Amino acid sequence: MGGKDCDDLLHELADLLHGEMPADREAILHQHLDDCPPCMERADFQAQLRALVAKRCCEDVPSDFKARIAELLHGSPGGSPSQEPIS
Numbered sequence: 001m002g003g004k005d006c007d008d009l010l011h012e013l014a015d016l017l018h019g020e021m022p023a024d025r026e027a028i029l030h031q032h033l034d035d036c037p038p039c040m041e042r043a044d045f046q047a048q049l050r051a052l053v054a055k056r057c058c059e060d061v062p063s064d065f066k067a068r069i070a071e072l073l074h075g076s077p078g079g080s081p082s083q084e085p086i087s
């Protein structure tokens with residue numbers, strides 16, 4: 001863990017939180033989070049930070065988008081990491 005992949009992931013995470021993440025990149029990011037607890041923690045922090053900022057700025061963040069982020073960050077319930085296609 002550590003290194004360039006993780007730095008790249010955090011940059012990608014910003015795009016994801018802005019809703020600018022293509023599904024294929026999102027899948028790669030999700031897989032990295034599953035394999036990399038430090039990034040998972042940072043991702044969770046960034047998501048919370050983003051939510052806080054969005055709330056304060058009255059930014060229009062669709063609730064289903066936030067739910068999707070939460071789902072992404074916490075993984076599928078009870079499931080092992082899989083290669084399911086994201087529609």
Ligand SMILES: [Zn+2]
Binds near residue numbers: 002032039
């Ligand atoms: Zn990482």
